[in-house]
Amino acid sequence: xxxxxxxxxxxxxxxxxxxxxxxxxxxxxxxxxxxxxxxxxxxxxxxxxxxxxxxxxxxxxxxxxxxxxxxxxxxxxxxxxxxxxxxxxxxxxxxxxxxxxxxxxxxxxxxxxxxxxxxxxxxxxxxxxxxxxxxxxxxxxxxxxxxxxxxxxxxxxxxxxxxxxxxxxxxxxx
Numbered sequence: 759x760x761x762x763x764x765x766x767x768x769x770x771x772x773x774x775x776x777x778x779x780x781x782x783x784x785x786x787x788x789x790x791x792x793x794x795x796x797x798x799x800x801x802x803x804x805x806x807x808x809x810x811x812x813x814x815x816x817x818x819x820x821x822x823x824x825x826x827x828x829x830x831x832x833x834x835x836x837x838x839x840x841x842x843x844x845x846x847x848x849x850x851x852x853x854x855x856x857x858x859x860x861x862x863x864x865x866x867x868x869x870x871x872x873x874x875x876x877x878x879x880x881x882x883x884x885x886x887x888x889x890x891x892x893x894x895x896x897x898x899x900x901x902x903x904x905x906x907x908x909x910x911x912x913x914x915x916x917x918x919x920x921x922x923x924x925x926x927x928x929x930x931x932x
Contacts, residue, residue, distance in 0.1 A: 763894070770826075772930035773868055777829050785821035789814060834931050835861045838871070845920055846870070847849070852918040858929060859908040866903040869931040872896070873913055875925045894918065903931070 770778075792814040799807040819892040841855040854873055860866050874892035897912045903909055 769870055769930065775833075775932060778809040778826065781825040781829055782822065784816065785825055787822065789818045792817070810866065819923040820904065830930070833862065834864070834866065836866070836869075836929060836931055837861055837925060838929050839928050840873075840925075843925065850863055850917050850919050852913075854896075854915070854925075855915040856911040856913065856927065857900075858903065859910050859929075860903045860905050860931075863905055864903055865895070865905065866912075867901060869900050869903060871898045871900070871911055871927070871929045874926050876916075878922050878924055889924075892926075893923075 761772075774782075792810055794808045796810040796814060799810065830909045837857075837859040839857045839859075844853045845851075846853065856871060856873070858869060858871060873896045875894040876892045877888045879888050894915060896915060898913065900909055900911065
């Protein structure tokens with residue numbers, strides 16, 4: 759799981775654009791401004807300073823996530839369609855056909871499409887745990903998707919036995 763997170767961070771850092779860096783800079787600047795305010799208020803009103811400090815760290819995580827998501831949806835919109843999964847009867851192989859369409863006005867230099875399979879839990883806490891730890895993940899990187907162009911990706915997952923699972927498909931394009 760840690761390797762997956764590190765790979766995602768490396769992929770983002772290697773492919774960030776100008777607007778991504780601007781968004782991250784604003785979030786970090788606001789974080790430090792609220793941190794200085796909390797430290798200033800620490801001796802005058804410690805409970806308010808503690809509240810600002812908790813709000814600051816929560817806002818840092820939420821701000822990074824939602825600012826990058828906003829930029830991704832407005833500057834680099836795309837459409838991701840997955841055909842129904844096919845399990846081959848003669849072998850333990852699953853085939854997934856995915857189409858990615860560039861609906862933005864700019865060329866996607868590099869896109870990473872990630873397909874992950876998760877167990878289904880008995881309650882919401884177990885579902886969250888399984889969502890964070892998929893039992894199978896496939897990643898495909900495609901390059902050079904023109905505006906309005908659709909590229910097809912075919913995942914072939916070997917040693918996949920039918921069971922009760924959820925499928926999550928996401929993509930990052932730069």
